[in-house]
Amino acid sequence: MRLSSFFGQTLREVPSEADTASYEMLLRAGYIRQLAAGLFSYLPAAWRSLRKIEQILREEMGIIGGQEMCMPVVHPAELWQESGRWYEIGDPMARFKDRRGRDLVLAMTHEEVVASLCKTEIRSYRQLPQMVYHIQTKFRDEPRARGGLIRVREFVMKDSYTLDLDFEGLQAQYERHYDAYYRIGARCGLKLVAVQSDPGMMGGKMAHEFMYVSPIGEDALAICEATGYASNLEIAEFRKEPDDNGPPAPLKKIHTPGASSIEALAAFLGIATRQTGKIVFFMGNFGSDNPEKLVIGVVRGDMDVNEVQLCYQAGARELRPAEAEEIAVAGAVPGYASPRDIDRSKAVIVVDDLVAATTNLVVGANEAGYHFTGANYGRDYEADVVGPIAAAYEGAPDPIGGEPMHITRGVEVGNIFQLGTRYSGSLGAMYTDESGQEHPIIMGSYGIGVGRMLACVAQEHSDEYGLDLPVSVAPWHVVLVSLARQGSTRAKAEGLYQSLLDAGVEVLYDDRDVSPGVKFADADLRGTPFRMTISERSLKRGGVEFGRRRARKVEIVPLHQAASCVREAVQEAFDDLSRSLENLPTWGTRKQGA
RNA sequence: CGGGGCGUAGCUCAGUCCGGUAGAGCACUGCGUUUGGGACGCAGGGGUCGUCGGUUCAAAUCCGGCCGCCCCGACCA
Known part of the structure; x- marks a missing residue:
């Protein structure tokens, strides 16, 4: 390519x-x-890079048996109504009508279409397993796009779908994706880390996210280098040892004027925040048949509530922060809230398992200016659910070996989900087994954001002068x-x-x-990644200058060897990337908990 | 959706408080001089100041509505 045009x-x-x-x-370099x-x-420039990433995706999907296809971006609403997601997903799904008034949606993902295809294409166990994928545009009307290509509304994603007879088959395809995703990251020059993640609205039971660990990431991660435990903070567990606060003491109401926060309370009483109980309020949506209900979470005062876990433990579909009036309805007093004296018909109380196992905590008295000391679970207050709802924190002991975890941030480049029968069941994608019995197909779905991958590679491989992309992703080699x-x-x-072009080198000619x-x-x-300079000066020195981008020292290469020299350097760069595949984590070698 | 910020030339921004002929740098065009790390001179082109309405003799400037973009939060397959 000539830069002049x-x-x-x-x-x-x-x-x-x-x-x-x-x-x-990416903006300054004229990519996007x-x-x-x-x-x-x-x-x-960006399109060349994106196509290279797509090609890597194609090759790796091919290796694990994927067949490329393409499904529409516009779907009839009925499909999403059948799966239920038409009702579950709100504003993020873009909806419109065609000229006949028929409801249509812009695809957020393609589980429904795959399941729908299976109804006609898959009939017998003899046709399974299968794996199909496509690289296609999606639209999700994010409330807030940010970070350039990190979080966008329209984006291209490689999404693959596995179809299996049973969970053993699903597990095998899941593991192949797990390994492939590590390879894809490495081939793009990006280190990814697999973390356990919340299956969320995708349904299913097991899910991993492939994270580019970076402060710009929107997800918080809990990672333990020592044991290999790695999890999205949303579902991160940690080992809990109850403090020894002595045998249960009598419950005592005390005057605590102005101590309406945990910090103020601890300071007022001269105790540690970990000797208190923290009460938080959410409104839970329990499905269309039930009205919203207050959800009260109780964690130790020095910890925070993990909202995802609270939602799960409470059995709610979703939570939102509660308004003051909604809290008052159940008889709770914010600032001095207590798990005691709550109208149990109007609220779901979830107590963290650590709190339930700890004696003599200080909690509110549901009366402004008053707290209880010596509050003990079971005797002084009860819960609808006792479960792990406290958020993991920096240094928290990991659930495997009790080693300290580190909380970092990451960008979710890819994810893999074991869906099971969530979509095949609701859409009727069945196969017939040897005995003539019908069963829903066992599905998995696996995504990688192509543009997000480019953004992460650019984030990782840039300096104050601009981009310094890996040879596999850069729009040109030299x-x-x-x-x-x-x-x-x-x-x-x-x-x-011309000789560089003839040598098969991708060259940008300034x-x-x-x-x-x-x-x-x-x-x-x-x-x-590479730069070659030709000038009167270089020719006087015997040829052309060649080196890495921004290299201090450049070598002089005779003109007639220049093309082959570049070709070899490019090959070496690709070989380096290939070598990085050798010691990648795999499902088989992953540590327990990864 | 809540809180905040911003909207003036392709880009970065001044001008708005205190109403009175729309500016700078970069970019662009022409000519000349330059030529190994974002050159210089001269001469140019380019903006209904987001939009609609109001106040006023007069609005980029004051007031109101709307739209858009950005940040924080909520949300996030």
Whole structure:
């Protein structure tokens, strides 16, 4: 590609909307342009990179037996009504009508379509297992897009779907995806970490997310290097040892004026926050048949509630923060709230298992300015559910070996879900077994965001000068900078460009009539891993300069060897990436709890 | 959806408080000088100041509605 006629300009100044390094660099390097919130155009540079990522996805899906296909972006509402997600998912699903008034949706994902296809395509156990995938646009009307390509509304995703006779088959395909996802990350030059995750609205029981660990990530992760435990904080467990607060003491009501927070209470009484109980209030949605109900969570004062776990333990579909009036209905007094004296018909009380096992906590008295000391579970208050609802925290002992966990952040690049019969059941995707019995197909679904992968690679592989992409993802292998001022040099540059093309090297040829500084700055920004410079000066020294992007030292390569030299360097770079595949985690070698 | 910020040239921003002929840098066009890390000079082109309405002799500026973008929170397959 000749830069003189290339579409996509670099920006010298940082666009004000750039909130992450990846976004800033992808904008400045002329890869992407925002059209509206969460909607991006991919300029030629980005498109080349995205197609390379897609090709890696195709190859790895092929290796584990996937067959590529393509399913529509627009779906009839009936399909989503049958699965129930038409009703479960609210605003994130974009809905519209066609000219006949028929309800349509923009695809958020394709479980329904796959299940629907299975109804006609899969009849017999002889046709299973199967694995299909496509690389297709999705739309999710996110309440708030951010981070450039990190969180967008329209995006391209590779999503694959496995179809099995039974859970053993599902497990096998799940494990193959687990391994493939690690390989995909490595081939893109990005280290990913698999963490256990919440199956959430996908249904099913086991799920992992493949995370790019970075402070820009939106998910919090609990990871223990020592034991290998790795989990999304949403479902992270940790080992709990109750403090020894002595044998149960009598319950005593005490005056605690102004101590309406845990910190103030602990300071007032001269005790540690861990000797108190913290009460939090949510409104739980318990499904269409039940009205909303107050959900009261109780954790130890030094801990926070894990909302996902509280929701699960309470048996609610979803939680939202409760309003003051809603709290008052059950008889609770915020700031001095107590698990005692709650109207149990109006609230679901969930007590953390650690709290239930700890004696003599200080809790509110449901009366402004008063608390109880010596509160003991079972004697002084009871719960509808006792379960783990406390959020893991920095240094919390991991559930396997009790080693301290580290809380970090990560971007979810991919995920794998064991769906089971969630969709095949509701949509009637059945197969007939040897004995003539019908069973729902056992499904799994597996996604990787293509644009998000590019964003993460860009985030990881950039410096103050711009992008420095891995050879597998960079739009071009090498940028050929011509500083030619004489016609004869220009002719040599043209010849070199042609010989690089002939050698199969992907070359961006800077043939523009601009100053050297501009060319070097753009070369640094655009992220090609190698740079070759031809000029009167280099020719005087015996050829052309060649080296890594921004290399301090460059080697002089004779003109006639230049193309093969680049080709070899590119091959070496690919070989390096291949070597990084050798010691990747796999399902078989993963540590317990990973 | 709640809280906050912003909307002026392709980009980054000044001008708004205190109403009175729309600005700068970068980018772009032409000419000349330059030429190994975002050169210089001269001459140009480009904006119904997000939008609709109100106040006023007069609105980028004051007031109100709406729209859009960004940040924090909520939400997130």
